[in-house]
Structures are given as C-alpha cells and as structure tokens.
Amino acid sequence: MIELVEVSPRDGLQNEKTVLSTEDKLALIARATAAGARRIEVASFVNPKRVPQMADAEAVVAGLPRDNGVTHIGLVLNERGAARAIASGIDELGIVCVASDRFGIANQGQSSEESLAMAMRVVAMAEEAQRPAQATIAVAFGCPITGQVDPARVEAMARALAALGVREIALADTIGVARPVEVTKLVSQVKAAVGSLPIRVHFHDTRGTGVANAVAAVAAGAVTVDAAIGGTGGCPFAPGAAGNVASEDVVYALGDQLPLDLEALVDAAYWLNGRLGRSRTSALMRASRGTE
Amino acid sequence: MIELVEVSPRDGLQNEKTVLSTEDKLALIARATAAGARRIEVASFVNPKRVPQMADAEAVVAGLPRDNGVTHIGLVLNERGAARAIASGIDELGIVCVASDRFGIANQGQSSEESLAMAMRVVAMAEEAQRPAQATIAVAFGCPITGQVDPARVEAMARALAALGVREIALADTIGVARPVEVTKLVSQVKAAVGSLPIRVHFHDTRGTGVANAVAAVAAGAVTVDAAIGGTGGCPFAPGAAGNVASEDVVYALGDQLPLDLEALVDAAYWLNGRLGRSRTSALMRASRGTE
Numbered sequence: 001m002i003e004l005v006e007v008s009p010r011d012g013l014q015n016e017k018t019v020l021s022t023e024d025k026l027a028l029i030a031r032a033t034a035a036g037a038r039r040i041e042v043a044s045f046v047n048p049k050r051v052p053q054m055a056d057a058e059a060v061v062a063g064l065p066r067d068n069g070v071t072h073i074g075l076v077l078n079e080r081g082a083a084r085a086i087a088s089g090i091d092e093l094g095i096v097c098v099a100s101d102r103f104g105i106a107n108q109g110q111s112s113e114e115s116l117a118m119a120m121r122v123v124a125m126a127e128e129a130q131r132p133a134q135a136t137i138a139v140a141f142g143c144p145i146t147g148q149v150d151p152a153r154v155e156a157m158a159r160a161l162a163a164l165g166v167r168e169i170a171l172a173d174t175i176g177v178a179r180p181v182e183v184t185k186l187v188s189q190v191k192a193a194v195g196s197l198p199i200r201v202h203f204h205d206t207r208g209t210g211v212a213n214a215v216a217a218v219a220a221g222a223v224t225v226d227a228a229i230g231g232t233g234g235c236p237f238a239p240g241a242a243g244n245v246a247s248e249d250v251v252y253a254l255g256d257q258l259p260l261d262l263e264a265l266v267d268a269a270y271w272l273n274g275r276l277g278r279s280r281t282s283a284l285m286r287a288s289r290g291t292e
Numbered sequence: 293m294i295e296l297v298e299v300s301p302r303d304g305l306q307n308e309k310t311v312l313s314t315e316d317k318l319a320l321i322a323r324a325t326a327a328g329a330r331r332i333e334v335a336s337f338v339n340p341k342r343v344p345q346m347a348d349a350e351a352v353v354a355g356l357p358r359d360n361g362v363t364h365i366g367l368v369l370n371e372r373g374a375a376r377a378i379a380s381g382i383d384e385l386g387i388v389c390v391a392s393d394r395f396g397i398a399n400q401g402q403s404s405e406e407s408l409a410m411a412m413r414v415v416a417m418a419e420e421a422q423r424p425a426q427a428t429i430a431v432a433f434g435c436p437i438t439g440q441v442d443p444a445r446v447e448a449m450a451r452a453l454a455a456l457g458v459r460e461i462a463l464a465d466t467i468g469v470a471r472p473v474e475v476t477k478l479v480s481q482v483k484a485a486v487g488s489l490p491i492r493v494h495f496h497d498t499r500g501t502g503v504a505n506a507v508a509a510v511a512a513g514a515v516t517v518d519a520a521i522g523g524t525g526g527c528p529f530a531p532g533a534a535g536n537v538a539s540e541d542v543v544y545a546l547g548d549q550l551p552l553d554l555e556a557l558v559d560a561a562y563w564l565n566g567r568l569g570r571s572r573t574s575a576l577m578r579a580s581r582g583t584e
Contacts, residue, residue, distance in 0.1 A: 176579075179544070179545055179546075179547045180504075180507045180545060181547060181549075205575065206575065206578075206579050207541070207544050207545075207575050207576055207579045208503050208538070208541035208544065208545065208574065208575025208576060209503060209541075209544065209545050209575075211500050211501060211503065211504045212472075212503045212504035212506075212507045212545055214504075215472045215504045215507070215508065216507065242575065242578060242579075246500070249499070249500035249501075252471070252499050252500065252501065253471055253472060253499075253500065253501050253504055254471075255471045255473060257473075282500065283497065283498065283499050283500025283501075283534065284499055284500060286498075286534060287468075287498050287499045287534075
C-alpha cells in the first residue's frame with residue numbers, strides 16, 4: 001500500500017497568485033482529510049515577505065484539528081523556520097535540502113553543502129523538541145539553472161541525511177524534468193544506499209510525466225508520493241510550468257495501491273479552483289465533469 | 293528502440309469538429325514525417341456519411357509522397373473499406389476488431405466474434421493484394437458501455453489474430469480507462485500468447501494515464517506506441533474525454549528510446565491547433581511556450 005502526502009496547502013498554494021485565507025486553507029485541509037489523506041503538508045515556515053502565501057503558517061497550525069489520525073507537516077529551510085515550526089506545535093518538520101548549488105542559493109540562500117549543514121542543525125532541534133523530521137532533496141532530477149544533476153551527488157546527500165536520523169528521504173523533481181527511466185534508476189540507487197529508510201517522491205507535471213514518474217518510483221520501491229489536489233502550484237523559475245502532479249490523477253493511476261476517495265478529491269479540486277480563481281484542470285477533473 | 297505510429301491524421305482528426313482539408317492533412321503528414329515518424333496512420337476507409345472527417349481518404353493517399361521510407365497506414369472496419377484501401381494503393385491495412393460486443397455494434401456494427409470473422413476475410417484480401425495487414429483490439433482495457441473487459445477474451449482474440457497472419461497486434465485503450473498495472477499485465481499476457489509477433493499499444497489520455505501506460509507497456513515488451521501530435525482526438529462515447537496521448541509527451545517521456553524531433557512535434561501541434569481552431573494543449577506544448 002502506498003501513502004499520499006497531500007501538498008496542496010503548501011506547495012500548491014505557494015505558487016498560486018491568489019493568497020488563500022487561513023479559513024480557506026483549513027477548509028482545504030479538512031477536504032483532503034475527508035478524502036482520506038493521512039499526511040498533509042500544511043504550511044511553510046519561511047520569510048512572509050518572500051512568500052506571502054505562507055505568512056499565516058502559525059495561524060493555520062493553530063486551527064488544525066488534533067488527534068484525528070492525520071500527520072500535519074510544516075516545511076522549514078533554516079533554523080529560524082524550524083524554531084517557528086516547533087513553537088507552532090506542528091506534528092512533523094520537513095527539511096528542504098538542495099542538490100544544486102545555484103538553485104539552492106536562489107531558493108533558500110544555501111549551497112548544497114550548506115543545506116546539509118542546516119539539516120544537521122534542524123534535526124538536532126527537532127530531536128530536542130521530540131518532533132519527527134524528514135528531508136527532501138530538491139532538484140534531485142535536474143536544475144532549472146545548471147541542467148543536469150549528478151545522481152552520485154544525490155546519493156551522497158541521501159546517505160548523509162540518513163546518517164542524521166531523518167525519518168524519511170524524499171527525491172523531488174522540483175521543475176518537472178525527470179523521465180520515468182531516470183526515476184527508476186535514482187530511486188533504486190538511493191534505496192540501495194539508505195537501507196530501510198522510507199523513500200518519498202515529489203513530482204511536478206510540467207512535461208506530462210508526473211503520473212508516469214510516480215508509477216515508476218513506486219515500482220522501484222518508493223512508498224510515499226507527494227501530490228496536490230487539482231494539480232495546483234507551479235514553479236517561479238519555470239514560466240508556464242504546470243503544478244504538482246494532481247492527487248486525483250495519481251490516485252486514479254495507482255488504483256488499489258492508493259485507495260483515497262476520488263470523487264471527494266475532484267470535488268475539492270473544483271472547490272479550490274473557485275477559491276483561487278483559476279481554471280486549469282487535472283485529467284480527472286476533465287474526465288469527471290466533461291469540461292476542459 | 294521503440295517505434296511511434298503517428299495517428300493524428302486519422303484518430304486525431306476523426307474526433308475533432310473541424311474537418312481538415314486534404315491539403316492540410318498532407319501538410320500534417322509531412323510535418324510528422326519531418327519530425328521523424330516512420331509509420332503514420334493517414335486515413336480511415338469508412339462510410340463518409342458516418343465519419344465526414346475521413347471522406348477524402350483516397351485523395352489523401354493519392355497525395356502522399358512515395359518511397360520516402362514512411363509506411364502509411366489506412367484503417368478498415370469491413371471488406372468494403374479494405375477494398376477501397378487496397379485500391380488506393382495504401383502501404384498497410386489496419387484492421388479494427390473489438391473486445392466488447394456492445395461497443396463493437398455501436399462502433400462498427402459487429403460483435404466481437406463478427407469483427408474477428410471480418411478480420412479473417414480482410415487479411416485474405418490483403419494477402420491476395422500483397423499488402424501487409426495488422427490488427428487493433430479496440431476497448432481492450434475497458435468498454436464505455438459495459439465497463440470491464442475480460443483479459444482472457446483479449447488474449448483469445450490476440451491468439452486468433454496471430455493465427456490469421458497479421459504482422460502486428462495492437463491493444464487499444466479506446467476510452468482512456470486503463471491503469472499502468474493493468475497495462476503491464478495485459479501486455480505481458482498477450483505477449484506470452486502471441487510469441488514473436490510485435491505488440492503495439494494505443495492509449496488515450498482521458499484520465500491522465502496515457503504517458504504512464506505507454507511507459508508501462510514498453511517496459512512489458514510493447515515495441516510500438518500510437519500517439520497523436522497535440523493530443524488531438526477524443527471519443528464520441530465519452531464526452532469531455534481528452535484525445536490520444538500526445539506524441540510530444542510520449543517522445544519526451546521515453547527519451548532516448550524514441551528519438552523524434554521534439555521541437556518539430558511541438559511546432560506541428562501549434563500549427564494543427566491553428567488549423568483546427570482548438571486551444572487544448574499537451575504538456576510539452578505548455579512547457580515549450582509557457583502558455584496554458
């Protein structure tokens with residue numbers, strides 16, 4: 001059985017022009033929960049001036065239901081964010097490291113090595129606070145600035161993160177450039193390197209490979225897939241890029257392996273489009289209502 | 293190395309409202325050829341009253357370049373169509389059989405068994421005319437009317453068609469309902485049943501699985517993939533359904549395995565959109581030009 005991490009409240013909303021109210025974010029999280037999501041990325045604890053969509057991170061966490069069987073995740077890019085996340089009472093910290101120096105500087109002001117050093121300090125903070133932490137390796141399949149990313153570098157980062165004691169490692173195709181054959185190779189390589197540590201994958205659907213990459217990753221041993229209701233999101237460094245792979249499309253493709261409520265996800269996607277004033281639709285949205 | 297059959301001039305155009313001129317069809321075929329396609333489905337020899345988009349089948353074939361290394365395919369659903377196709381001088385006949393009685397009656401006035409009997413007679417006509425013939429099993433993964441289609445029935449049809457001496461068997465997900473895991477199973481099952489006969493696959497992207505299914509089919513041993521420039525097409529029995537999986541999306545996803553000219557395909561897709569007055573775009577069209 002595969003696990004979904006619903007990332008629309010964070011990676012989805014973060015790249016949409018419309019800033020959703022805290023109330024709407026909580027409604028989105030409630031819809032994802034009702035559809036069967038058991039891990040949800042709810043906020044990013046970053047500089048509100050740089051990412052105004054995430055300015056209400058603490059308010060979102062304060063409004064979350066407790067003890068409903070759902071793990072709520074907050075993303076952090078540095079110690080300041082980690083301190084805020086821990087103080088907010090969030091269930092789990094998601095640390096973002098970068099496989100490319102140039103992207104790392106642009107995204108979070110850190111080289112690849114600096115992002116690993118940051119991860120070490122944040123894992124220590126999380127341990128101190130008795131809060132689980134996992135780590136995502138961003139641009140693991142390609143960088144929007146420098147192009148190719150060496151799989152050996154990604155493997156070395158995964159080994160380093162595993163040694164730090166993170167509970168899970170994610171490989172992220174931040175810009176949606178990966179092909180299934182590359183996904184199969186990198187997931188297999190990293191899985192062999194980190195032993196029993198669970199592997200999560202994160203795909204964007206920029207070039208139509210999101211679903212195929214998720215399927216390839218699962219076949220290669222990934223146990224958790226990030227996806228966003230309605231395929232929300234995008235990438236500020238790739239104009240016109242599609243967003244995250246849509247939760248409803250991944251759920252349809254994986255079938256019995258990922259048994260969430262497809263109809264509830266599609267309903268949530270249409271609702272979210274309404275709130276965001278956006279008309280882009282996922283394949284399942286089109287298939288369900290016959291619109292384009 | 294995987295082979296592409298470009299189906300936009302037939303399955304793509306057949307389901308678009310705008311009827312393209314013969315001249316435009318020939319321009320589309322020339323663009324597909326220039327992009328590297330070496331097999332192209334150029335027409336369907338069916339009743340022009342039922343499918344006005346294909347009424348100029350003979351004129352299209354008459355206008356094709358000869359001896360340019362491209363195999364041009366004409367679809368036939370009965371002996372009358374086969375006689376027309378042979379008379380036109382087309383390179384290869386594509387016979388359509390159906391895995392579901394109800395769909396067969398609706399699509400071509402034949403039950404599944406009647407479509408096999410038709411295939412037997414058409415293969416004999418093609419042999420007589422020294423023209424190669426291949427066969428597609430339509431709705432092999434699911435029927436829009438009755439739902440499930442028994443894989444055992446598809447396997448039995450494939451065995452029967454192989455015994456008739458067709459040069460290739462295709463499994464078609466006519467309505468875009470298949471999941472990758474089902475594709476892996478059915479392609480493997482049919483491959484085991486038909487021995488060395490090449491297997492082609494045909495997917496529609498209705499539920500966002502087109503690329504993932506193509507990748508799964510290739511991994512399971514299919515050697516040829518149908519796709520349409522721009523993801524043209526649809527299905528008259530599934531309102532709002534997306535069209536064929538887009539050639540440019542399949543070419544991107546398969547990478548080195550399917551080395552066609554991606555830029556030429558995207559250019560052709562935008563050109564075709566202009567001719568059809570349609571704005572739907574494939575993932576690679578969006579990624580290339582930053583539009584939605």
